[in-house]
Amino acid sequence: VQLVQSGAEVKKPGESLKISCRGSGYKFSDFWIGWVRQMPGKRLEWVGVIDPQDSDTRYSPSFEGQVTMSADKSIQTAYLEWSSLKASDPAMFYCARARVGISELYFDQWGQGTLVTVSS
Amino acid sequence: LVLTQSPDTLSLSPGQRASLSCRANPSLSSNYLAWYQQKPGHPPRLLIYAASRRATDIPDRFSGSGSGTDFTLTISRLEPEDFAVYYCQQSSSFGQGTRVEIK
Numbered sequence: 001v002q003l004v005q006s007g008a009e010v011k012k013p014g015e016s017l018k019i020s021c022r023g024s025g026y027k028f029s030d031f032w033i034g035w036v037r038q039m040p041g042k043r044l045e046w047v048g049v050i051d052p053q054d055s056d057t058r059y060s061p062s063f064e065g066q067v068t069m070s071a072d073k074s075i076q077t078a079y080l081e082w083s084s085l086k087a088s089d090p091a092m093f094y095c096a097r098a099r100v101g102i103s104e105l106y107f108d109q110w111g112q113g114t115l116v117t118v119s120s
Numbered sequence: 121l122v123l124t125q126s127p128d129t130l131s132l133s134p135g136q137r138a139s140l141s142c143r144a145n146p147s148l149s150s151n152y153l154a155w156y157q158q159k160p161g162h163p164p165r166l167l168i169y170a171a172s173r174r175a176t177d178i179p180d181r182f183s184g185s186g187s188g189t190d191f192t193l194t195i196s197r198l199e200p201e202d203f204a205v206y207y208c209q210q211s212s213s214f215g216q217g218t219r220v221e222i223k
Binding site: 036043044045046058060094096099101103104105106107108109110111112113 | 149150152154156158163164165166169170175176207209211212213214215216217
């Protein structure tokens with residue numbers, strides 16, 4: 001099982017961005033994919049999860065409206081997108097394979113992370 | 121849901137026992153709590169899920185326990201590679217992390 005994310009990005013405020021996460025070694029559509037943000041030296045923050053089978057999504061209230069998750073199961077890839085980036089400290093975004101149950105959600109495999117820097 | 125981990129930093133020597141706490145507010149109706157280990161420059165690694173089940177390939181010196189509001193990750197004998205930051209997670213909430221450092 002492997003999740004491979006796209007490379008680091010440096011963008012200006014107002015620009016758009018789409019980062020990717022490609023899964024391999026398992027049936028991609030059988031597992032939700034989650035996104036997690038980590039600012040330098042800070043805690044993990046749950047962004048949201050998406051079901052690649054039907055693109056059902058669940059967002060953290062902190063990120064809803066700020067980012068858009070999508071997935072293309074035909075190419076085993078999930079995406080995290082911003083339509084208009086805001087200036088901020090660099091942040092690492094991880095994708096992770098999620099185990100989702102009625103009351104349970106945890107991440108059993110993680111991508112290597114994509115560093116996003118937004119600066120004028 | 122708020123998960124509060126304690127202590128923030130734990131200073132121990134290799135071979136010692138480490139006990140990390142994660143307190144949930146409000147209490148969890150189910151014991152679906154996970155623990156992760158993160159080393160600098162690396163993504164987190166799943167250690168424990170469902171409060172006490174070890175993930176694949178995790179050494180048996182790692183164990184999890186607890187229910188309701190209080191959960192514990194125990195490392196029975198610290199190995200040099202265990203010095204890292206540990207996070208608990210339940211659904212969409214993560215704790216703030218506990219750093220286990222070499223004394």
